[in-house]
Amino acid sequence: MIADFGYGILVTALVVALYAAGAAIYGARKPSARAVESARRAMLLIWPLLTVAALALIYLLVNDHYEVEFVYQVTSRSMPFYLKVTALWGGQAGSLVFWSWLMALFASAVTLRNWARDREFLPWVIVVTAITIAFFLAMVVFFENPFARFWQTASGVDAYTFRPAGGLPVTPEDGRGLNPLLRHPGMIIHPPMLYLGFVSFVIPYAFAMAALITGRTDDRWIRITRRWTLWAWLFLSLGLVLGARWAYDVLGWGGYWGWDPVEISALMPWLTGTPFLHSVMIQERKGMLKHWNMFLIILTYDLVIFGTFLTRSGVLSSVHAFAQSAIGPMFFAFIGLTLITSLALLFWRWPDLRGETEMKSLLSREALFLFNNLLFLSILVVCFWGVIFPLISELVTGQKVTVGPPFYERATSPLWGALLLLMGIAPLSAWGRSTAKTLGRVLWKPALAALLVVAAVYFLAGVRNVVALIGFTLIAFTGFVTLYEFWRGARARQKAHRESLPLALWRLAGRNRRRYGGYIIHISMVLMAIGILGIEVFQTETQGTVQLGEALALDRYTLTYTDIARFDVPDGRNVTRAVLQVTRDGKAVAELHPRIDYYYDSQQPMTIPGLYSTLADDLYVILVDWEPASAVGATFKVFHNPLVNWLWIGALVFIFGTLVAAWPEREPAYVPVRAAATASGKA
Amino acid sequence: MQRMKFVLGGLLILAAVIWLIATSTQASAEYFMTVEELQAKGESVIGKNLRVSGAVIGDTIQYDPETLTLKFTVAHVTGDNKEIEAQGGLAAVLKEAVNDPNRPRLQVVYHGPRPDLLRNEAQAIMTGHLGEDGIFYADELLLKCPTRYEEAVPQQVEQ
Incomplete structure (x- = not known):
């Protein structure tokens, strides 16, 4: 009953979305304010409808309705409540519903804003968001219905939306259960964050399209969506970082990023969204790079759709991609169609989007921003090449050739370094014209400090690895430059306003949130770079089989194996848990419990590492093997991951920086008055 | 004059990126082969980076936890998706491959923790090289069990 009801709601939502798009087009062409208003109201109806549909699905999930195929696939009786709820996005059909629900939430929020100044954008923003929602709902309604139920027919048991002729309902005793890899608290937050990032990038895209269609191609669309973009970027970045942390905690190979196609597909919109975020500043300030910004947001939108498809299609890492899912061709058709339409609109408006000024100097702020964009796109090209290379090579040579993580590491690391x-450098360069001399004047102090740090790393810490030395130089240089910017700004303000230094710093950042928020984000990137460099270059490992009481040693750590136990836990797992006493330089520091969880319902073991984490390094232990009947002892693999914690600390700083930058500013009229008053006061 | 500088700068970046992509592709290209293709090519592929997929034969799995040495044998499965579909899906193809004694087989050696998903009739995608002894030495193992999880995340094991 609930299943039919839920499906009916989904169909209704699809019809409403199509109506909203149709009415908005009609209203804009006619023009008819009534039709646009009707479209707007239709748009506002979609989110409540999808909320009901999602709740219906959650109801089925938490109440063990295994006659529904989706529920059967992603839950089982032994799963805890929170996982049954989050199983909503544990499979493809439910993910699509969840995606549409989030998209509708954002689309509703945007239709509720004050449109007085931008009336002409409204219908087209509705068209773009409604079509996007309608596409996802069509996938759900026609191909991946999460409410399909099992029926017994002459040809066997299969899932159908409607009762087939002569079909008898079938209710399995228990579900298959969620993939053990997904049974982790990270499941609550990582997929929603990523999806939030995905859907919120649709909003700036919708405004960009509205600007192209209406011909209002000034920077108004950028100013409206500035904050949306920043939030979108925050969510997407957090989604990526949380995924990395999850991999580190659960996948048990001592790493956080494996360059598999799914990770890459989630990274790709970030690689276009980040330069977009930067280059819109150039457009606002100098009226340049307009084509470029359009191009970036179009690309971001289609990479978001592509990423959504790939992250949930279940055809990961395999070269046999895309064929298993019926919706693959649909997604490609939709991506192709939106890409061609958007680019056609862009070329149609090409003459209107000409830059208002020319680039003057290679070291000017705008030129350096352009380089930054090119570098991001270069990384994107590398990623894209890596993903499609097997297809190309097969077409050209008939031999399927793939590239693995070493390809990405080798090809992208110089680009990341640059x-x-x-x-x-870029934040210190001047607009319009900048020379090596003017830049040198502000850069030499931080550069000197960076050299001192690297000298210390070379002589005192004895690091001889070239990659590490280059990396540390760049990290120290950029870190010092950014900190020095805070210092210079705060000092100047301190002198001008006779404030204490902390107060000056606080007010300085408060008055220029976007700029200083950006600097904080830059610092967070530097911190993350420290962590990444640490684990990538300095990771060491050891492995061995030890008897009770024996020890393994790695770096300054000694791990003594003291106990092991195997027991059942109520949620359907059998746990084998080892106890290790850890000492560093002879002093006891921690007790670690690496374990193997064996899931009875899926007959699959999961290796959960034991982790001792400090600011300097992580000790990461996995229990490889233990047989109760044998006398061989237990086998452990131990990783020593220096500095990796800075990756996660950087992520926290990153959130803070983005919040500073995205926080609503005070009334803009206030600032010039104040600036004028101070100027005249000084004179 | 300024324009020239920008064009030159752009070309320089482009050249650098193309160079990076080309050399990195060469350095890390892995030739994707089925077991049959591998054995047909024989000695010509010894030492090259290869990526081979096959069906794990459960009875052959041996693991020595002392040395973390994992040995098993895989049976040939077709790399062609349409063929797999035609033969009733991946699960059926893997099952048939394991039970067919006439299929070309390949011995695999891997050093590291025993992957959680390694079991009979799993699909193994192995990256490594073929030794002169005809044994495949894998550096990386990716496993997929289509029987239970159509949508499973393959487990990644790295050395």
């Missing part, structure tokens, strides 16, 4: 360097 980005890090630019991140240090």
Whole structure:
């Protein structure tokens, strides 16, 4: 009953979305304010409808309705309540519903804003968001219905939306259960964050399209969506970082990023969204790079759709991609169609989007921002090449050739390094014209400090690894430059306003949130770079089989194996848990419990590491093997991951920086008055 | 004059990126092969980076936890998706491959923790190289069990 009801609601939502798009087009062409208003109201109806549909699905999930195929696939009786709820996005059909629900939430929020100044954008924003929602709902309604139920027919048991002729309902005793890899608290937050990032990038895209269609191609669309973009970017970045942390905690290979196609597909919109975020500033300030910004947001939108498809299609890492899911061709058709339409609109408006000024100097702020964009896109090209290379090589040579993580690491690391360097220089360069001399004047102090740090790393810490030395140089340089910017700004304000230094710093950042929020984000990137460099370059490992009481040693740590136990826990797992006493330089520091969880329902073991984490390094232990009957002892693998914690600390700083930058500013009229008053007061 | 500088700068970046992509592709290209293709090519592929997929034969799995040495044998499965579909899906193809004694088989050696998903009739995607002894030495193992999880995340094991 509930299942039929839920499906009916989904169909209704699809019809309403199509109506909203149709009425908005009609209202804009006619023009008819009534039709647009009707479209707007239809748009506002979609989210409540999808809320009901999602709740219906959650109801089925938490109440063990295994006659529904989706519920059967992603839950089982032994799963805890929170996982049954989050199983909503544990499979493809439910993910699509969840995606549409989030999209509708954002689309509703945007239709509720004050449109007085931008009336002409409204219908087209509705058209773009409604079509996007309608596409996802069509996938759900026609191909991946999460409410399909099992029926017994002459040809066997299968899932159908409607009762087939002569079909008898079938209710399995228990579900298959969620994939053990997904049974983790990270499941609550990582997919929603990523999806939030995905859907919120649709809003700036919708405004960009509205600007192209209406011909109002000034920077108004950018100013409206500035904050949306920043939030979108925050969510997407957090989604990526949370995924990395989850991988580190659960996947048990001592790493956080494996360059598999799904990770790459989630990274790709970030690689276009980040330069977009930067280059819109150039457009606002100098009226340049207009084509470029349009191009970036179009690309971001289609990469978001692509990413949504790939992250949930279940055809990961395999070269046999895309064929298993019926919705693959649909997604590609939709991506192709939206890409061609958007680019056609862009070329149609090409003459209107000409820059208002020319680039004057290679070291000017705008030129360096352009380089930053090119570097991001270069990384995107590398990623894209890596993903499609197997297809190309098969077409050309008939031999399928793939590239693995070493390809991405080798090809992107110089580009990341160059980005890090630019991140240090660009904020200090002047608009319009900048020379090596003017730049040198502000850069030499931080550069000197960076050299001192690297000298210390070389001589005192004895690091001889070239990659690490280059990396530390860039990190130290960019870090110092950014900190020095805070210092210079705060000092200047301190002198001008006779404030204490902390107060000056606080007010300085408060008055220029976007700028200083950006600097905080840059610092967070530097911190993350420290963590990444640490684990990538300095990770060491050891492994061995030990008897009770024996020990393994790695770096300054000694791990003594003291106990092991195997027991059942109520949620359907069998746990094998080892106890290790850890000492560093002879002093006891921690007790670690690496374990193996065996899931009875899926007959699959999961290796959960034991982790001792400090600011300097992580000790990461996995229990590889233990047989109760044998006398061989237990086998452990131990990783020593220096500095990796800075990756996660950087992520926290990153959230803070983005919040500073995205926080609503005070009335803009206030600032010039104040500035004028101070200027005249000084004179 | 200024324009020239920008064009030159752009070309320089473009050249650098193309160079990076080309050399990195060469350095890390892995030739994707089925077991049959691998054995047909024989000695010509010894030492090259290869990526081979096959069906794990459960009875052959041996694990020595002392040395973390994992040995098993895989049976040939077709790499062609349409063929897999035609033969009733991946699960059926894997099952048939394991039970067919005439299929070309390949011995695999891997050092590291025993992957959680390794079991009979799993699909193994192995990255490594073929030794002169005809044994495949895998550096990385990716496993997929289509029987239970159509949508499983393959487990990644790295050395």
